[in-house]
Amino acid sequence: MKEYDLIVIGSGPAGYVAAIRAGQLGMSTAIVEKETIGGMCLNWGCIPSKTLMESAKLFARIEKAATFGIDGIDKKALSFNWKKAVARKSRIVTRLVKGVEFLLKKNGVDTITGEAKITEANSVEVGEDKYTAKNILIATGSRPDRSAFGAVDQSKVVELDELFVLESVPETFLVYGGNAMACETATMFRMIGKKVTIVAPDKTIIGFLDGSLSKYIVDKLTKLGIKVYFESGISKDADGGVYAGDDFIECEKIINCSDRTAILPDISGIDIALENGFVKINEFMQSSVGNIYAVGDVTGQITAHTGSAQGNCAVNHMAGIKVPFDYTKSPMNIYLDPEVASVGITEEALKEKGIEYRVGEFPMSVNGKAMAEGVSEGFVKILADAKYGEVVGVHIVAPGATDMIAEAVAIMKLEGTLEDVGTIVHAHPTVSEAILEAGFKAADHALHM
Amino acid sequence: MKEYDLIVIGSGPAGYVAAIRAGQLGMSTAIVEKETIGGMCLNWGCIPSKTLMESAKLFARIEKAATFGIDGIDKKALSFNWKKAVARKSRIVTRLVKGVEFLLKKNGVDTITGEAKITEANSVEVGEDKYTAKNILIATGSRPDRSAFGAVDQSKVVELDELFVLESVPETFLVYGGNAMACETATMFRMIGKKVTIVAPDKTIIGFLDGSLSKYIVDKLTKLGIKVYFESGISKDADGGVYAGDDFIECEKIINCSDRTAILPDISGIDIALENGFVKINEFMQSSVGNIYAVGDVTGQITAHTGSAQGNCAVNHMAGIKVPFDYTKSPMNIYLDPEVASVGITEEALKEKGIEYRVGEFPMSVNGKAMAEGVSEGFVKILADAKYGEVVGVHIVAPGATDMIAEAVAIMKLEGTLEDVGTIVHAHPTVSEAILEAGFKAADHALHM
Numbered sequence: 001m002k003e004y005d006l007i008v009i010g011s012g013p014a015g016y017v018a019a020i021r022a023g024q025l026g027m028s029t030a031i032v033e034k035e036t037i038g039g040m041c042l043n044w045g046c047i048p049s050k051t052l053m054e055s056a057k058l059f060a061r062i063e064k065a066a067t068f069g070i071d072g073i074d075k076k077a078l079s080f081n082w083k084k085a086v087a088r089k090s091r092i093v094t095r096l097v098k099g100v101e102f103l104l105k106k107n108g109v110d111t112i113t114g115e116a117k118i119t120e121a122n123s124v125e126v127g128e129d130k131y132t133a134k135n136i137l138i139a140t141g142s143r144p145d146r147s148a149f150g151a152v153d154q155s156k157v158v159e160l161d162e163l164f165v166l167e168s169v170p171e172t173f174l175v176y177g178g179n180a181m182a183c184e185t186a187t188m189f190r191m192i193g194k195k196v197t198i199v200a201p202d203k204t205i206i207g208f209l210d211g212s213l214s215k216y217i218v219d220k221l222t223k224l225g226i227k228v229y230f231e232s233g234i235s236k237d238a239d240g241g242v243y244a245g246d247d248f249i250e251c252e253k254i255i256n257c258s259d260r261t262a263i264l265p266d267i268s269g270i271d272i273a274l275e276n277g278f279v280k281i282n283e284f285m286q287s288s289v290g291n292i293y294a295v296g297d298v299t300g301q302i303t304a305h306t307g308s309a310q311g312n313c314a315v316n317h318m319a320g321i322k323v324p325f326d327y328t329k330s331p332m333n334i335y336l337d338p339e340v341a342s343v344g345i346t347e348e349a350l351k352e353k354g355i356e357y358r359v360g361e362f363p364m365s366v367n368g369k370a371m372a373e374g375v376s377e378g379f380v381k382i383l384a385d386a387k388y389g390e391v392v393g394v395h396i397v398a399p400g401a402t403d404m405i406a407e408a409v410a411i412m413k414l415e416g417t418l419e420d421v422g423t424i425v426h427a428h429p430t431v432s433e434a435i436l437e438a439g440f441k442a443a444d445h446a447l448h449m
Numbered sequence: 450m451k452e453y454d455l456i457v458i459g460s461g462p463a464g465y466v467a468a469i470r471a472g473q474l475g476m477s478t479a480i481v482e483k484e485t486i487g488g489m490c491l492n493w494g495c496i497p498s499k500t501l502m503e504s505a506k507l508f509a510r511i512e513k514a515a516t517f518g519i520d521g522i523d524k525k526a527l528s529f530n531w532k533k534a535v536a537r538k539s540r541i542v543t544r545l546v547k548g549v550e551f552l553l554k555k556n557g558v559d560t561i562t563g564e565a566k567i568t569e570a571n572s573v574e575v576g577e578d579k580y581t582a583k584n585i586l587i588a589t590g591s592r593p594d595r596s597a598f599g600a601v602d603q604s605k606v607v608e609l610d611e612l613f614v615l616e617s618v619p620e621t622f623l624v625y626g627g628n629a630m631a632c633e634t635a636t637m638f639r640m641i642g643k644k645v646t647i648v649a650p651d652k653t654i655i656g657f658l659d660g661s662l663s664k665y666i667v668d669k670l671t672k673l674g675i676k677v678y679f680e681s682g683i684s685k686d687a688d689g690g691v692y693a694g695d696d697f698i699e700c701e702k703i704i705n706c707s708d709r710t711a712i713l714p715d716i717s718g719i720d721i722a723l724e725n726g727f728v729k730i731n732e733f734m735q736s737s738v739g740n741i742y743a744v745g746d747v748t749g750q751i752t753a754h755t756g757s758a759q760g761n762c763a764v765n766h767m768a769g770i771k772v773p774f775d776y777t778k779s780p781m782n783i784y785l786d787p788e789v790a791s792v793g794i795t796e797e798a799l800k801e802k803g804i805e806y807r808v809g810e811f812p813m814s815v816n817g818k819a820m821a822e823g824v825s826e827g828f829v830k831i832l833a834d835a836k837y838g839e840v841v842g843v844h845i846v847a848p849g850a851t852d853m854i855a856e857a858v859a860i861m862k863l864e865g866t867l868e869d870v871g872t873i874v875h876a877h878p879t880v881s882e883a884i885l886e887a888g889f890k891a892a893d894h895a896l897h898m
Contacts, residue, residue: 013877041877042817046817046877046878047817047821047878050817050818050821050878051820051821053821054517054821054822054823055517055518055519058510058511058514058517058519059517059519061507061510062507062511062514062519062522065507065511066533067533067537068503068504068507068508068533068534068537069504069529069530069531069532069533069534069535069536069537070504070507070508070511070527070528070529070530070534071527071528071529071530071533072523072526072527072528073511073522073526073527074521074523074526077521077522077523078519078520078521078522079519079520079521080518080519080520081518081519081520082518083518084515084516084517084518084520085517085518085519086518087518088516088517088518092817092820092821095815095820096815096817096820099815303876303877304877304878305874305875305876305877306874308877309874323872329873329874330874331874331876332876333876333879341876366544366545366548368491368495368496368499368541368545369499369851371500371541371544371545372496372499372500372502372503372541373503374503400849400852402818402876402879403849403852403853403879403880403881404852404855405876406853406856406873406875406876406879406881406884407855407856407858407859409856409873409874409875409876410856410859410860410863410865410869410873411859411863413869413872413873413874414859414860414863414864414865414869415863416859416863420859420862420863423772423862424778424855424858424859424862425754425755425758425778425779425780425858425862426754426855426858427752427754427780427781427782427790427851427854427855427858428462428490428495428752428753428754428757429495429496429499429753430782430851430852430855431852432852432855433754435855
């Protein structure tokens with residue numbers, strides 16, 4: 001029976017980051033994976049979807065090439081080759097997976113292939129093999145819930161990754177879900193010319209976002225020609241036709257972008273507390289069994305980077321470094337065109353809590369670099385505490401927003417104020433200048449508005 | 450005779466930002482412009498060059514479209530339509546100029562058209578009109594030096610903006626200069642298929658940059674097929690052929706990207722101290738005549754945003770807010786493909802000063818988002834003080850580097866350390882994750898390397 005300081009179960013970005021960190025700190029570490037190193041994020045989620053979105057963005061940009069001064073594009077001849085785009089995706093995924101495998105090896109982490117069962121607080125079984133570990137980290141992720149499709153033909157319902165193996169994709173889709181994955185998936189397929197309908201179970205799209213972002217996203221989907229149904233389920237008529245409410249929805253496939261449920265390892269032999277089906281954890285990622293930690297989607301989180309940060313936090317705690325993770329300063333990106341990004345509190349939450357605040361918003365339509373890039377829709381919105389001007393929320397729609405948000409996170413992490421925002425020299429011409437301008441506006445010094 | 454609190458001379462980004470700021474602070478303000486509101490930056494510099502670069506980037510990207518899964522591009526049919534690209538540039542410039550005109554008006558700034566002469570410390574003449582002002586701000590900018598072309602046919606030498614009026618552009622160019630403008634101009638023309646040679650007067654390209662960036666840029670230019678001559682002048686033979694050293698350079702036009710010299714207003718009536726031809730200023734932008742300030746290129750600066758920040762600093766000083774401007778935290782962007790950005794001290798300067806430091810570098814070749822975008826060359830390099838880990842320099846080559854640098858400036862402005870960099874949650878997948886990784890590496894915790 002092999003003994004480890006730490007056994008990590010699941011090798012997505014929550015698990016593999018924790019395992020590498022543990023290796024670096026000198027812990028004897030193993031990581032258990034039943035499918036492919038990298039988990040959902042690398043193999044079927046973040047990386048594949050963003051890679052395909054970049055193909056879709058280029059496809060859309062090429063259609064506008066003439067306005068950039070590029071002659072010789074025959075728009076009628078243009079077509080999106082799904083198989084080639086997926087092949088590109090696969091090349092990138094393979095390279096990244098190999099990278100993670102290399103890093104695990106380099107940092108002395110053993111990889112165990114199979115499905116893990118936690119039999120006791122210090123015991124893990126994988127198939128016939130038994131292991132002991134001082135600490136166990138559950139990072140087994142999540143999958144989209146499948147409960148919304150009871151009424152319809154199950155062969156019509158696909159997970160996104162099932163489309164990757166097809167030679168070509170259908171012409172009509174129903175995307176079920178109201179989260180970031182639903183919006184990204186619908187947008188990507190629409191941008192490559194497919195007919196797409198979204199059916200969202202709730203009355204909003206990504207309802208936890210600042211209202212300005214949710215509204216922007218719904219407007220954008222509509223502008224792209226995607227019909228969005230809210231608070232709707234899916235039903236079928238006698239002939240098998242798919243309906244949202246009373247409306248017939250033309251769709252060859254239904255893509256499952258439902259909110260996610262935890263994938264738990266076999267924990268039948270041990271009493272680990274759950275909450276809404278996810279592993280319940282404290283601020284150091286400990287489950288109700290002190291030496292069993294859990295991080296990532298299995299704890300109800302939805303972003304890869306939050307999982308990674310939780311993983312670091314958990315391993316640090318095992319090593320005696322007790323720094324709780326601050327969820328309020330973890331950004332959320334949505335890969336549309338332009339991109340959407342957000343960190344911190346929303347204006348609605350400030351109002352609801354009765355907190356006095358300042359707000360500044362600056363539109364991309366007057367930002368020189370955004371205009372140069374040909375993507376001048378969107379805005380930056382900054383929220384700050386009224387008394388000290390401390391930045392508490394930043395919400396962005398802009399080309400490159402997913403990288404721009406890093407500045408906002410840095411400012412918030414370092415407790416920067418609107419005065420700081422105004423004295424951080426923003427290079428010209430950059431899209432980020434809009435952060436400066438929104439900051440000025442929040443401080444009542446709108447410069448370019 | 451009209452009296453003002455402030456007369457600003459020159460309406461580029463240094464001047465117009467100062468004028469707007471002064472208007473917002475309630476100063477009666479006028480701005481004098483002899484040509485077009487917006488100055489070099491808006492009309493002939495930053496914005497036009499970046500807009501054309503975006504056209505060139507799209508042109509280059511379209512040539513790679515097949516790898517993204519886009520069928521139907523006939524590469525042989527593709528051509529770059531200079532006139533259309535310039536027309537797009539002009540539409541954007543017009544919109545931005547109108548924007549600045551609107552802002553000046555909105556903030557109560559009078560616009561005076563003509564050439565200003567400073568006759569006394571409080572007196573300005575424009576043509577026949579005389580004005581008095583409590584303070585005067587010189588923001589008259591700069592122009593590329595023209596002294597390098599004595600040997601060649603002057604009709605061959607053009608300023609970049611002279612090419613904007615042509616129906617089409619020549620097929621062969623010599624770009625003279627070793628600065629950012631030279632690199633950007635040469636790259637843009639090369640990317641749209643022109644034959645380009647750079648003749649640089651010094652032994653390096655943009656020599657003040659971190660060595661890693663200068664080296665990258667020279668390698669990149671070479672890879673693009675641009676031959677670079679160092680420490681070279683331009684001569685001609687008896688037939689008028691252009692030479693760099695002994696080599697004949699095929700070029701229909703020579704683009705003047707020489708380093709810049711100040712454009713001074715008429716100050717013959719007053720004794721304002723100069724230094725190397727630029728207006729000498731103190732930390733509050735005051736010239737040797739206390740109520741006459743100077744900002745921007747006329748003081749020897751080379752970026753629009755430094756000019757703007759100086760303008761704010763000067764107007765603040767007039768209003769009694771005495772905060773000197775910190776030049777060490779002003780970024781420098783170079784718009785190549787991918788982009789180059791830099792802030793703070795270089796590794797060479799740290800060595801020369803004998804300062805102990807930490808350094809971390811992370812390559813774009815393993816960054817998931819950069820790979821998804823199809824631009825995975827480049828790196829992030831972070832320099833930090835050895836004792837406290839305070840970040841003192843960040844140097845980036847990456848897609849979107851010109852916006853990524855904003856995070857680095859924010860961290861440096863807020864005196865962030867490598868520990869802070871490691872705990873700022875960087876969203877996944879983003880190009881900015883490379884900042885986190887370089888920070889880890891500098892702190893000896895390389896995660897993804």
